[in-house]
Amino acid sequence: MKRYYLAATTGALLLAFWFSPALQEIAAGVAIFLFGMLMLEDGFRLLGGGRLERLLGAATRSTPRALLFGVVSTTLLQSSSLVSVVTISFLSAGLISLVGGIGIVFGANLGTTTGAWIVAGLGLKVNIAAYAMPMIAVSALLVFQKAPVPRGIGYALAGVGFLFLGIHYMKLGFEDVQGQIDLARYALPGLLGLVVYTALGAAATVVMQSSHATMVLILTALAAGQITYENAIALAIGANVGTTVTAMIGALGAGYQGRRLALAHLIFNLATAALALILVAQLREAVDLVAARTGIAEEDFALKLAVFHTIFNAAGIVLMLPLMRPLVRLLEWRIPEPVPDVSRPRYLNAAVDDFPETLESALRKEVLHLYDNATKLILHGLNLHREDVFGARDIGAAVRASRAPIDLDIGDGYERRVKTLYAAIVDFATRAGGRKLAPDIAARIDALRDLSGGLVRAVKSVKHIRKNVLRYTTRPQGAITDLYDELRTQVARVVVAIRDLGLEEPDARSVLWLDQEAAQIEADARSRNARVGALLQDGALDPAAATSFLNDASYADAAMRELVTAALAYYAEEDRAVAEVEELLALDEEEIGEAAGTPAAPTGERTATGLSQTKGRLPRNTGSGSL
Incomplete structure (x- = not known):
């Protein structure tokens, strides 16, 4: 099945390149951005030397601390997927509680919204490619060092450089496409547009395995006028749903506790998406109010989308926090603890290997x-x-x-x-x-x-x-x-x-x-x-x-x-x-x-x-x- 999926995706990509060579620039930008995320994650792992894991173990003594850890760690790593996978690993190893793990996942969802602010506030307004090139050049000297600290700095620096470069190429790609194809013609207003573009946002995140990359793609397309603000909101909601797939995949080799956390992640993101879709008009009014109070221009839809992304994720946390204990009971009922088999390993599973x-x-x-x-x-x-x-x-x-x-x-x-x-x-x-x-x-x-x-x-x-x-x-x-x-x-x-x-x-x-x-x-x-x-x-x-x-x-x-x-x-x-x-x-x-x-x-x-x-x-x- 995986071979057919890969072949179909590659074929569709090549066909798109044939009809529109300008799309190559967008695809290359996405690829460079994803590569930068991988390097950034590797850099933090080298620099962390287990500190992330030790901090995670200490961060679950209370729900507020778990939420804060999820926000801060995802802001630094720019990857809620990585934080979720690490959390599943710790939960499977019995190092943290299920309640603590759920708190971290909730916080990670809010932390991932900082990426939209960075792109909308900096990446689309400054020639970040000028900063990317020196970063990548200097990182090349560091990644070949044997000591873990300079290597970690090199990977992290290269990661940031490639993130910037990817954003730059996506931005250029949409500007070039604008002269050939007007994607805005395919805009769908109203309820149909909400449903269709939410599904498209989820699908894009499943393919790229990164809601952050999907949000960057949405923001650059929105800044280039290739999608409407209304459809961009639906895409952002869909990206939140799609990111749960990474956690679900990470839980496949985990124990029953890891599967519980992945299901909690799915329930949280689905509930948050449903809340955003139902109250989309009210949330847009809240965004306009925040924009007016903070000096965001009325036509700066990229920054307004970043505000919307933050507000609806924060609203999801406000909705789900009082339901934490019933949620845990639901998870324990839906995925019961298996009857211990003394002849089989209880803790040695794929989720703890990394x-x-x-x-x-x-x-x-x-x-x-x-x-x-x-x-x-x-x-x-x-x-x-x-x-x-x-x-x-x-x-x-x-x-x-x-x-x-x-x-x-x-x-x-x-x-x-x-x-x-x-x-x-x-x-x-x-x-x-x-x-x-x-x-x-x-x-x-x-x-x-x-x-x-x-x-x-x-x-x-x-x-x-x-x-x-x-x-x-x-x-x-x-x-x-x-x-x-x-x-x-x-x-x-x-x-x-x-x-x-x-x-x-x-x-x-x-x-x-x-x-x-x-x-x-x-x-x-x-x-x-x-x-x-x-x-x-x-x-x-x-x-x-x-x-x-x-x-x-x-x-x-x-x-x-x-x-x-x-x-x-x-x-x-x-x-x-x-x-x-x-x-x-x-x-x-x-x-x-x-x-x-x-x-x-x-x-x-x-x-x-x-x-x-x-x-x-x-x-x-x-x-x-x-x-």
Whole structure:
């Protein structure tokens, strides 16, 4: 379908050139203008270094701030489509709320009207081509620099230069066409003209994927007398409707939240267009009143169109803001949250691929999803329920009370809940590695991929001991049952302690205790070996059972080490200064070995060490929700 669409569009364009060579100048102007927008966007991305994304995350704490961010960012970038796509990306990654995203989209619609003011107030009254040429010439020196800042400045400067040049050629093209064809002859007054030209404005925006480019085309045609003011108003209304297509396309690869935002964008623009069409006469009177108060000439239809464009977009915001909550409820009803499929990625989708901030955040959330699946499978493999373990004041007692066998095919669970998700994480991280990311972001993505592998290995370790857990813990069988209960308690303690670490506020969280946890694992292993030896000497344990237990214990130790290592990597302090202090305080391998040689208290009498032991204020809940 895309091939036919491209061929038909190209054919129609060439046919138009054949009948009117002057149209080539207009088409070239549009193409140069669109190219300038792309360069301007690339320049801001290079200069931003993720700042746009970070600002977006902070801008959604209230609806007024979200609106303001939408206005300011679109004014700077001159592209409401880019702002909408970035917003969909952040919403899909779970970094902003749906209400905040809607506020940004509303503000972006108002911000895009500044482009009409720039063109009508400057581009059509000044020979901007004289400024465009030096800008493009200087930008050529900067875009070939390796440093991101001068390259970003070069792209942004070239973008502005090409925007000016595109406007200049569109203006010249319409002036040349005026001598050959009088497009004003096709003007349609009244209701028919409103409907037809609104549809034409929407279609032009869909083709060019830019309402800003459509508005420039309308303004230059209006200034050249090729369209009437009345029809230009209808075209501007249609351009607002057409710009929603870009957001809809951007939401195709997004999650359900991204699709909700795209639908909100469509509803807002359709409601705004309907309001403008119904009240077009009153809005024109308001434009005349503003023009009279601000000194805009009665025949300066380009500036009056810019006023109209601003007024009807502002009116749309005034109309929709009180309806924000009902709109959210409608979106949630129309696009419900899908029933979670634990075997499929929740956050890794095409909408988060283009922006480093969302890419890393989505991967972190997906690793948390993998951890949630892995720990549930690990505890079930040990015949333990998470709600029992997480809600227990005495983990050892909760473990000893867990005798009923859990119906679980751990091999199937591993394939569905862990392996497929891990494959998606590796694929996503590999794709991210092919992008030009900042070294620190690339390193963190690699670390997230690697710790995911550790979670997979932890599940595999528990797979090996599942058979004997069923054999020895579903009913009391003396010393061997006590040994397996202690082993289950040690694993549960590590899982609970990591959960408690995740429940801490980020600024209060410290990973120093993980070194103590690693030392405790080694101390437990030594104490366990000594106890097994004593039980063998006393005849309380037969050699076959002892051998099976020691093998299983080595697998359990491996699983616990992988979990602790994963938690260390996940919660590693990003602030270098704090990290250096923690490095000085952390135990090294030799100290861990020394600590492991100290006697350990009986496992069943301990609760989780580290945070669980020293920070009694931590809440208890029945879900993991943390790594």
